[in-house]
């Protein structure tokens with residue numbers, strides 16, 4: 102069963118004598134199949150929290166458990182493998198590799214650690230069909246529209262069937278109608294795959310459609 106437990110997380114940046122305290126005691130738990138939206142003012146630590154949950158950075162104190170285990174107990178190579186298999190990221194910018202096709206971009210995460218146990222190409226084909234891009238497999242990111250690139254990024258995030266999907270303002274660069282399409286897709290795939298979905302967003306209409314919603318303010322999280 103997928104699960105996430107965040108316990109009393111603190112995160113400081115800067116010199117020890119004059120640290121900037123960004124997160125000051127964030128705690129929450131999520132179970133398999135749950136979805137959460139995180140909102141909050143710019144600079145309130147939303148991206149920082151997502152980076153910690155995504156094991157891209159370590160908390161200054163506090164614990165994070167993913168599927169019952171502490172990822173920060175792993176060595177760096179083990180952690181890289183864990184992240185590749187277990188966590189899917191979608192950022193505001195698509196972060197696709199420009200020199201590779203849609204098809205290759207989606208398959209790349211399965212190559213790093215031979216991550217996907219099943220038939221990776223079959224899964225890539227199915228995901229690209231579900232995001233409506235099965236007819237664009239050989240195209241490069243530059244040949245796609247913004248919303249299409251983000252749909253490729255969603256397919257890539259899901260390719261290894263991760264337990265956790267973390268999205269940082271995934272629709273922030275898109276117009277309203279395109280943003281609606283991408284968020285509908287995120288929900289649809291979340292329902293189908295029963296992962297844990299966390300989305301940071303400024304879009305309150307989008308946030309209101311999540312099962313759970315947190316507001317980050319002054320380094321703390323309040324469920325709203």
Ligand SMILES: Nc1ncnc2c1ncn2[C@@H]1O[C@H](COP(=O)(O)OP(=O)(O)O)[C@@H](O)[C@H]1O
Nearest residue numbers: 114115123141142143144145146147148149150
């Ligand atoms: N690597 C870093 N070094 C120093 N300060 C940082 C770093 N990352 C984030 N911060 C600071 O932490 C605060 C929260 O940033 P961030 O998590 O990006 O906020 P949000 O995503 O809510 O806009 C900001 O004041 C930012 O300047």
Ligand SMILES: [Mg+2]
Nearest residue numbers: 147148149269
């Ligand atoms: Mg941010």
